[in-house]
Amino acid sequence: MIQKGLKGIVAAETEISHIDGAEGKLIYRGYEIGELTSAYSFEEIAYLLWYSELPEQKELAALKKELIKNRTLPVHMKNILEHLPKEMDLMSVIRTAISSEGNESYGWKPTISQAIRLTSLVPTIIAYRKRQLEGKSIVEPSKELSHVENYLYMLNGETPSKAQTLALETYIILTLEHGMNASTFSARVTASTESDMVSAVTSAIGTMKGPLHGGAPSGVIDLLDEVREAGSAESVIREKLEKGEKLMGFGHRVYKTHDPRAVALKAKLSELVGEDEWLDLALEVETTAVDLLKEYKPGRSLYTNVEFYAAAIMKSIQLDPSLFTPTFTASRMVGWTAHILEQADDNTIYRPQSVYTGKLYDKPSMI
Incomplete structure (x- = not known):
């Protein structure tokens, strides 16, 4: 029996993460995601994914130091960025760099040292290219600030x-890793040939570029803009229903109940009430939308997904929509590299079969 897209086919064992769509759970290395976002930083959770355990203070300090050391772009990479066509999209720029x-x-x-270096480089590549295209002076990496x-x-x-x-750190933590998605599979397939980590990550970036995987939540941004302009969440949402x-930012293909990433984001953003208008608006829109969805679509269990709050965070930090997928990529570098390391530890080359559906011709007669 053919499973197009390999849906439902188990191709690997992993200790990195677990997704329980029916129960609405996301687990990193044995810890539920809400527990991690409530108490730990990006650096601590990246360490967990790479090393399989949370760091002690000495280990955390060493990781922070290594991340900072690897932030600066090498000269050859800066030269490449300076000579790439201006019309080249940012995901292609990241892939090339x-x-x-x-x-x-x-x-x-x-x-793991390679994983740390590649994770450190991507944010600098994105920022360098953004400011370059805007005609602004390049901001060199800080030697003091955290990764986010x-x-x-x-x-x-x-x-x-x-x-x-x-807000951004919480979102990034929630998107570090999400099982055997398309880009992670690409990374593992490349690594399974005993190719290097750079090649495996490059494969993943190329996969993330596709709009079916790494697309920006533009529909949610439009919804928030509409509500803000109208001044009433209920009137806008009721009219749409x-x-x-379709109400963008609600429902998820995998999670059949609450998206645990959205729950964790909401919990963190609730701590910031009154500090940012876009985050406040998102909390208001969610409450209104969930109530109206229960009224218009009873029994459907439609709740916010992670893209809903991602859009609010983008508006809060004034992140242009063109930077969303690149930022997602900067985050997912941790998960990709963790999977590459795991693949290498117990490697078997991926070699699925295919079914030939082309024509069969008779043997040509000899004249």
Whole structure:
């Protein structure tokens, strides 16, 4: 029996994460995601995914130091960024720049140090390219700020507010890893050939670029803009539901109940009430929408997904929609590299079969 897209086919064992769509749970290395976002930083959870355990203070300090050390782009990468066509999309820019990192120091087997370096480089590539296209001076990486603070600092040239940093850091933690999705599968397939980590990550970036995987939540942004302009969440949402329109940011293909990532984001953003208008608006829209969905679509259990609050965070930090998928990519570098390392530890090359459905011709007669 053919399973197109390999849906439902188990192709690997993993200790990295677990998704329970029926119960609405996402687990990283044995910890439920809400527990992690409520108490730990990006650096601590990245360490967990790479090393299989949460760090002690000494280990955390060493990781932070290594992340900071690897933030600065090498000269050859800056030269490449300066000469790429202006019309080249940002995901292709990231793919090209990261590919140029490949050299003889990356070989089989991949290492955690390689994972840390690649994770450190991507935010700098994004910020460098953004400011380059805007004609603004390049902001060099900070030697003091955290991973997420530094990303916002390099993008905008100023230290971000606590609310903005906390909101984006929570979102990034929630998107570090999400099982055997298309881009993670690409990374593992490439790694299974005993290719290097740069090549495997480049494969994943190319996959993430596709709109069916890494697309921006533009529909949610439009909804928030509409509500803000109208001044009434209920009137806008009720009108959409009356017309039979899909409410963007609600429901999920995998999670059949609450999206645990959205729950964790809401909990964190609720701590910031009154500190940012877009985050406040998102909380108001969600409450109104969930109530109206129960009225118009009883029994459907439609709740916010992670893209809903991602859109609010984008508006809060004034992140252009073109930067959403690149930011998602910067986050998912941790998950990809964790999977590459796991693949290398117990490797078997991926080699699925296919069914030939073409024509069969008779043997040509000899004249």
